Amino acid sequence: MASAIAIVLYPPPTDPAAFEQVYQEEHVALAQRIPHLARFVQIQVLGSPGGPAPYFRVAELHFPSLELLQTALGTPEAQAAVAHAMQISTGGPPVILLAQQSD
Numbered sequence: 001m002a003s004a005i006a007i008v009l010y011p012p013p014t015d016p017a018a019f020e021q022v023y024q025e026e027h028v029a030l031a032q033r034i035p036h037l038a039r040f041v042q043i044q045v046l047g048s049p050g051g052p053a054p055y056f057r058v059a060e061l062h063f064p065s066l067e068l069l070q071t072a073l074g075t076p077e078a079q080a081a082v083a084h085a086m087q088i089s090t091g092g093p094p095v096i097l098l099a100q101q102s103d
Helices: 016-032 066-073 076-088
Strands: 003-010 039-044 057-063 095-101
Touching (some): 003 066, 016 057
16 A cells, blocks of 8 residues: 655745744644654755745655545644644745655
8 A cells, every 4th residue: 555645835934933933843743643644754945956945844744545644634633733834834825735655
């Protein structure tokens, strides 16, 4: 069975230091409470080969299957994490992608 990943792309915030503080102190804990979450990866974007990157931070939320990811998205924990992500993303709304990883 292929695993599934929710990928969250955060645009550059208006105040990067303030974003990082609330992301690390509040948001990470919310994301880690999502049921069925197998792995949480935080990535800070440093740039791109062509210059500034369109995203500041990327989060990968790994789940054992697409079915469990879809189930998790319907939970109060996931809904709270998404609402918080929208609230703290001061550079515009984050982009959320659903992906499947095959071996």
